[in-house]
């Protein structure tokens with residue numbers, strides 16, 4: 001019997017099952033970068049409101065800064081992530097995994113600065129310290145599995161709060177790291193210290 005591998009879900013760093021919303025906010029990764037980390041974030045615009053177009057507008061520099069008082073606070077921000085997972089589990093992609101997205105800012109992981117250089121940024125539509133949806137964990141786990149299949153070193157995941165401690169708090173204490181580990185069956189060392197055994 002011939003075993004037929006399923007076709008790769010990746011084409012030039014784009015996931016074929018994601019909705020593609022290309023963002024100009026990206027650049028090249030440093031030469032010979034080993035992509036080995038996924039950074040999980042949470043975002044909602046306006047904060048706590050779900051389902052609107054504002055996140056995708058922000059990541060494509062099309063947000064109307066006058067549309068909401070909160071937007072004045074982030075006026076001019078040029079950011080992106082590779083992926084956004086909406087509340088219903090929909091996967092949106094803004095930047096090829098081969099390129100460097102602008103999500104982590106000043107950051108460090110295991111002694112290496114500038115996580116944007118070597119990580120994949122994944123935003124979950126949500127609010128720090130508020131529960132996320134089961135469909136979001138399902139999509140996140142599927143995405144991480146697909147990433148690690150194609151980029152075998154990418155077998156570590158951390159929150160923005162872990163790579164920018166004191167400066168960032170997302171995804172926050174309501175993020176279910178144990179549930180993510182159960183879905184992925186990745187070893188403890190793939191996750192930040194402490195999150196699998198809450199005090």
Ligand SMILES: [Zn+2]
Pocket residue numbers: 040041042103160168170
């Ligand atoms: Zn973040």
